[in-house]
Amino acid sequence: MRLVSRLSTTPIKGTALHSPPQVTLTRDGVGANRRFYLVDARRRLFNGKHHGPLVQLRAEFDDQQQHLSLQGPGRGPVEGTVDDLGEAVVTDFYGRDVAGHLVPGPWSAALTDFVGEEVHLVSVDRPGEAVDVHPVTLISTATLEHLRRATPAGAGLDARRFRMLVELDGCGAHEEDTWAGRRVRIGGATIRVVGPVPRCVVTNENPDSGIVDFNTLKAIVRYRGELAADLTTPVAHLPDNGAVILGMYATVEEPGEVAVGDRVELVEEAAPAAALPPSSVQQS
Numbered sequence: 001m002r003l004v005s006r007l008s009t010t011p012i013k014g015t016a017l018h019s020p021p022q023v024t025l026t027r028d029g030v031g032a033n034r035r036f037y038l039v040d041a042r043r044r045l046f047n048g049k050h051h052g053p054l055v056q057l058r059a060e061f062d063d064q065q066q067h068l069s070l071q072g073p074g075r076g077p078v079e080g081t082v083d084d085l086g087e088a089v090v091t092d093f094y095g096r097d098v099a100g101h102l103v104p105g106p107w108s109a110a111l112t113d114f115v116g117e118e119v120h121l122v123s124v125d126r127p128g129e130a131v132d133v134h135p136v137t138l139i140s141t142a143t144l145e146h147l148r149r150a151t152p153a154g155a156g157l158d159a160r161r162f163r164m165l166v167e168l169d170g171c172g173a174h175e176e177d178t179w180a181g182r183r184v185r186i187g188g189a190t191i192r193v194v195g196p197v198p199r200c201v202v203t204n205e206n207p208d209s210g211i212v213d214f215n216t217l218k219a220i221v222r223y224r225g226e227l228a229a230d231l232t233t234p235v236a237h238l239p240d241n242g243a244v245i246l247g248m249y250a251t252v253e254e255p256g257e258v259a260v261g262d263r264v265e266l267v268e269e270a271a272p273a274a275a276l277p278p279s280s281v282q283q284s
Helices: 052-056 107-115 141-150 175-179 216-224
Strands: 003-007 022-026 036-040 058-062 067-071 078-081 088-093 096-102 119-124 136-140 166-169 183-186 189-198 245-254 256-259 264-266
Touching: 003 256, 036 088, 067 107, 107 119, 136 141, 136 175, 136 189, 141 166, 141 175, 141 216, 141 245, 175 189, 175 245, 189 256, 216 245
Parallel strands: 136 166
Antiparallel strands: 003 166, 022 256, 036 119, 058 067, 067 078, 088 096, 096 119, 136 245, 183 189, 183 264, 189 245
């Protein structure tokens, strides 16, 4: 039986992941997930690809109280309310415009000090939109375990490197690849799987320190090859044009609650002709 085995979110894009027991999926994704993001001095998106150690920061956000707290290693918490917003900004998320507002207060100064260059905290205008491309990402534990077994010294590869919203048990390795174009019932929500996630250098970074400690991209290519496919997702920002893929993107067709332990069922069993083959040898 296919089940949800883990959910992963974070209030600020690029910071440490949380593992909530339940989330609410809207058409824009999980409202509390990536509710905030960072921009540099030129108002361009700034994330873990630019500074991996962002994962050392843990953010807590109370939506009802509009209270944000940010804790870094060896530093006291930086916290306060975020209901008084500043300058409007529009940020390019790989060809998709995301509207938000700069957040006045102590966070930008604290983040700038931590990163070592000017960065600013932005509150997204439409909760759920500050994801890379599509609102849902999913991967099976079997796929991750296959990667570990096929990779020399890969036994310790942590699923958090891939920063996926949903992890699934009860699937075969790369079974999720065959779901492209299909509707999937996941807990109380229905999603439509779009296509593969092109992977970036963030997967090479330790999910606790953010320091590059393993060539995860090379490991994927070593056992899987570079899969030539129409990814239906932006790849121009990736140096390999999205040749390294692992996990799948999805959109939300029917919003609902999703919890760890919920059943996952294919609504449409007939695979479309364009679906990727379940290959294991041949992208956040």
